[in-house]
Amino acid sequence: MIGIPSYHAMAAMAVTVAMFVAFARGRMSIEIISLLTIAVIAVGLYFFPLDGQSPTDGLAIAFGGFGHYALITICALMILGRGLIVTGALDPAARFLERMFKFNLQLGLLFSLFIAFALSMFVNNTPVLVLLIPIFVTLAARGALPASKTLMPLNAASLIGGLATTIGTSTNILVVSIAVDLGMPMMSVFHFTPIVLGAALIALPYIWLVMPKMLGDNRVELQHNQRRFFTRLRVTENSLMNGRELSQIAPRLPSGIEFHDVKPGLFRPGQRIKVSGTHEAIEEAIQVMRGEAAPSWVLERIKRAHNETGDDIEVVEMTVTADSRLINRTLPTSGIADLYGVAVVGIHRPDTLIGQKDQYSDVGDIRMREGDVLLVMGIQKDLEAFATADSLLQLEGRRELPRRSKALLAAAIMGVSVLLASIGVLPIAIAALGGAILMFVTGCVKFDRVGRALSAQVIVLVAASIAIGRIIDESGAAAWLGELLSYGLQFLSPALVLAAIMVFVTILTNFASNATAATVGTPIAFAVAAQLGLPPEPLVLAVLFGCNLSYATPIAYQTNMLIMAEGDYQFGDYVKTGVPLVLIMVTALSVGLVLTYGL
Known part of the structure; x- marks a missing residue:
């Protein structure tokens, strides 16, 4: 018979539920709810410490998230992503995807989902998202789908891709390692890939077509008020316009660019072309066409001042x-250029x-x-x-303006960091921190601008989620829930046992952590298999799958938090889009396990 949970376990579950309800209601900001959660845990454990612990040990649990490697890793990854943006390192990739989105928005998104899925099968999905987030933020600024409609589906695709192989996520490796310690044979890299691919095909239409429509548009709606500037672009020898007609270069330009009074025929060096567009569109057009909107001697003077002072060009x-x-x-x-060394590139x-x-x-x-x-x-x-x-x-x-002279350097730093983390040479925390330090040392990201790369909302949310995970684990709440599950499963059919274990682990991973869910769920799966006379492997896979179904809350996985600020997501966005995806994946994966193992 299952005993009553301890007071600490009941309190831990109550705090977790209260935090979830507060997030879902949305009456207070995420930062306030997160800080209140940390405060409640700190005060509660100070006056009512866990068995065998002192009051100060409780403070370490409550505030330990602010110094936790997961938070430091997320901050370092944000800095790496910022370095790619401010140097313009991702512009070529963004322009390629932009052409795809211009051809067809839905096909562009589908292609992006396949990229995220495929890369995450072999590379840890966190660095994959770090690479993709800046690209899609840039695409949103250029008129493609808003970041709020692309980042959540991309995150879901990368999580499913990471689920498909034993090396896709660190959680998969943890579950497989625990199972081996308990006596199960080692699984190969693609041991359960067919099951996940089948489920992914079922989930893809929802991620691709339905999820974006459930998410709002986070772009500032000022399109009708944006100023349009007129400028004259001078064709140079190296310009993309040189020797081409207007019809040949127009498709490569950002939306909103218009040409005025253009004479028919090929563009020639020295020719000045009247163009109009928004602030951002004019900058992009100058970059793409490699034209000059001001005399070349003025532009060279500005570049020299930038190199001498180290100040950014604005x-x-x-x-x-x-x-x-x-x-x-x-x-x-x-006489503006002569007197002040600045260039007027457009007039509204x-x-x-x-x-x-x-x-x-x-x-x-x-x-x-x-x-x-x-x-x-x-x-x-x-x-x-x-x-x-x-x-x-x-x-x-x-x-x-992007510091394009450091674009290759920033891309190299990011590439090496991702590679070292992906092949296991360095933990992702160390690889990300090393990359962030190099971004500072080389000037790709400036110390006084680092605040723009970090999100206070994400920082306090990560700290609160770590505190919640520790209190659920150390209070015995997770162990008690596991015992309760084991007791109830004896009355279910094998197929429902699989589904129940997966749902339990999914709930645990969305409110505690993947590591906690893996540590608690894997031994439970072995115990249930022994009690019911079932093979342990499908039950262990149910745990492994459940640990990765972290779509329903922002605190469930670090990539969920990485996209939160850039997509301007609220807690409710994760719930309304993530819960249906969890249900689809649980159903599809459970059916796949039943059919594969003949249960």
């Missing part, structure tokens, strides 16, 4: 005020000013008016000097 939006000397001047007659004219007389000079250059918004490139001190001296008001549209 592009800032500035509006012309009534006191500015620029009013009625054109860019060539303004509000609708209220369009139609005024004498807007253009005799050679077609725009005469600046009060209210015009200039898109100005340079280093910060030069930009501030220009704004102050010529009475310009800096707006919110400040963007740092």
Whole structure:
């Protein structure tokens, strides 16, 4: 007969349920709920310590998550991802996928899901997601599907891919190792792959077609208010435009770019082409077409200032005020480049000013008016000097240009870190930390900008989830739940036993941790198999599968937390999309085990 759980075990389960309910209701922020959870555990264990422990041991359980290797690993991975973004290292991959998404959004997403699945079969899915997240954030900024609609499906595909082989995740290795210690033969790499592939085919339509529709659009809805800037791109010898017609280069450009008054025929060096687009689209068009939106000597002067000072090159939006000397001047007659060493790469004219007389000079250059918004490139001190001296008001549209000179270096650092972690030369924590340090030392990521790479929400959530996992394990709550499961399974058929074990481990892994679920679930599977006279292997596989079905909460797995900030997800997003996927996978995997082992 199953005894009553200890008071500590009951309290641990109550705190876990309360945290889940608070997350699901969404009335308080995730940060507040996480900190309250940590506080409750700390205060409770201080006044009512676990058996054989002192009050300070309880504090170590509550606050240990802030120094846990899992949190440090996640932060290091965020820094690595930031390094790829700020150096533009992923631009080629992003442009390739962008062309696929332009051809067809659904096919582009399907192709991406296959990439995530296939890579995760042989490479730990955490570095796979670290590589893919920045690419899809960049794609969202370029007009493809919003990150909120792609990152959750990609995460699910990578988790299923990691489930397909014994080396796909560290949890798989842990379960197989425990099973071997208990007397089961070692499984090969592809021992259970056919079962997982069958389940993946069943789950794919949901992940591909249904899940994105269940998720909101996290893009800021300002598309109709975005300023459009006019610029003149000069064709250079090395330009993509050189020797081509407009119809040949238009498909490669970002959405929103428009050409004006283009003469038919091939583009030639020195030719200036009138183009309009948003701030981001203009930058992308300049990069893709390798054209010049300002005199080459000005651009070289800006690059020299960047190399000498180490300051990033920025592009800032500035509006012309009534006191500015620029009013009625054109860019060539303004002397801006000579005086300040900055380049105006575009001009936006509000609708209220369009139609005024004498807007253009005799050679077609725009005469600046009060209210015009200039898109100005340079280093910060030069930009501030220009704004102050010529009475310009800096707006919110400040963007740092990617440090492309370090793109290959950042990609190499990420590649080596992923490789070392994937083949087991270094633990992923050490590989990620080493990569993050190299990102700092080489200047790919600057120390004063590291805050942009980290998410406070993710940090406190990880710390709270680690505390919850430890208290569930050390209070005896997990062991008691396992005993309760063993007692109830004796009345079920073999097929339902498999499903029940998988559901139990799935619940445990979504609220505690994969390691806890594996450690508790594997011995239970052996004990149940012995009591019911069943072969242990399918029951152990039910545990292994359940440990990986971590879709329903953000605290279930570290990649769930990695995508949380970039996708702007709430706790409820994981529940509403993850629970159906868990049910699909549990059903499909259970049927696969029953058919494979003839139960």
